[in-house]
Amino acid sequence: EDKVVQSPLSLVVHEGDTVTLNCSYEVTNFRSLLWYKQEKKAPTFLFMLTSSGIEKKSGRLSSILDKKELFSILNITATQTGDSAIYLCAVVSGGSNYKLTFGKGTLLTVNP
Amino acid sequence: NAGVTQTPKFQVLKTGQSMTLQCAQDMNHNSMYWYRQDPGMGLRLIYYSASEGTTDKGEVPNGYNVSRLNKREFSLRLESAAPSQTSVYFCASSEAVRTGWETQYFGPGTRLLVL
Secondary structure, eight states: OOEEEEEOSEEEEETTOOEEEEEEEEOSSEEEEEEEEESSSSOEEEEEEOSTTOOEEETTEEEEEETTTTEEEEEEOSOOGGGOEEEEEEEEEOSSSOEEEEOOOEEEEEEO | OOOEEEEOSEEEEOTTOOEEEEEEEOSOOSEEEEEEEOTTOOEEEEEEESSTTOOEEOSOOTTEEEEEOSSSBEEEEESSOOGGGOEEEEEEEESOOOTTOOOEEEOOOEEEEEO
16 A cells, blocks of 8 residues: 655754754655645645655755655755644656545744 | 446537537446546535435536536536646546545546637
């Protein structure tokens, strides 16, 4: 069965800190790995990663994928209170019909 | 078990035309979703339906409407298509929407080209 595991499950930091969120996976026929930020009801898309070693960057957020070791990390530098959210990792896998498997998420709380 | 089915597979529209994308699942799932996927981008959620009779906006709902017709079917409507809506549309379903979201099973996608 496909599995996506995120760690830590929750994290509390102070504004200005740098955080690293982890996502490891075991799936059949890997296609891509996605990171989402969930503040209210539905997640919003952050990054899609398909190739190892290529960093995706957007402002203070960056992410990288290691397809050999089957994991990805999401870095947030100079955190702000607005970064407080659940961060979800999801893996797209499968043959002709894709499947999307989400991790449980990491709850990040950034205190002023 | 067909899983998640979508129709049509491919559609070309002119700007301003309307159309409905159909999605059905036979897995007795409670929750259904519509995503769009653009080149170089991951999946972006348009709308979702946590259960029959409810719908909620996702990340990019503007220009779309949805109907959860019954437990099996969830349709996506473009009232007045725009070139920016050229994309591949995926329908998905899952047993239920919970805090961490569930594993979602996808349909084969609909390629939409708006001229």
